[in-house]
Amino acid sequence: MAEAQLQQFLEKVRQLNGFIDLSEIDPGLRQELTDCSTHQAVVALARSRGFEIGQRWGEKTPAAPDPPNLLTQACPAAGEERSEVLLKLSSWRLERIHSCQACSPPDFWYDQAEHEWVVLLQGSAQIQLEGEDRPRELCQGDSLLISAHRRHRLVSTDPDPGSIWLALFWHQACEG
Template sequence: MAEAQLQQFLEKVRQLNAFVALTQAKTDVREALSACSNHHEVVALAAQNGFEIGRRWGDSGPAATQQHTSSSDQSNLLASACPPTGQERVELLIEGPGWRLERIHSCQASSPEGFWYDQSESEWVMVLRGSAKLQFHDEAEPRDLCAGDSLLIAPHRRHRVVTTDPDPGTLWLALFWSADA
């Protein structure tokens, strides 16, 4: 680990420890924390109290996310400006007969109420950065996904995006293919 990464990691741990100490010292902050239902609410509560815990270790900060390049010369799948809140940007990386590989950047995005994807293709998806909740029509609870998680979605298995991270957003890698290919 390079010294800069080590210092970034240690600062994140320091901020987390200080936030934990505050929640132990102040009943109102502890109650507010216990009322949080997801990671985004915890990050927002920490920020309201002067702590920066939202940046994931290894992220190089807001300046790095401004270095967007077009998909034809994309050299870093993690480097791009976050789309506007509630939206996502889909970039075709490569395709062939019966398949395509896409990079999807979502920012606090969700499927419209009542909408379910019902696609004829198989889809393998992986979260590269951030987190998301996916709901399958045949499952009672949404699935929590974070960086490194992947799953295979069979054709016509109805699903929807419940939520994705706010800025810097959630980055997905999605491979689609047809059974005919």
């Protein structure tokens, strides 16, 4: 195998691993993946989340589209949340999350293996951290650091045009 082919193979494995990691921490994505009935549907779903898993060895990488405006994309349906991977390296990923009247299911708590830092770009939201009496009220410009395995849940987000977040995820210990 030539070095160029090896690099293409390794990049495909990285993309697959990133998509798998995301599906394990995002119950909505996991359900969408479960609902896929063809390989092409899985490839399209991965692409919609910023992962290119359908490329075969020797194919040229498609040209990247212009980056979207973070605030002007269509709002998801009420009760839904849409995540999009904007940037990803082996040690971290940056996502845009658009929520519309979204909340975690009753008795559901996120318990992520990654640290997460979020900043609210638009709207407002309430996040409940386990062990705290009241949800945290966040509005435009507020940020929150959620350490790995700190259980938390989304209590509420705004109706249309929704709440828009930037979320940075990473595995290594926080330095401070």
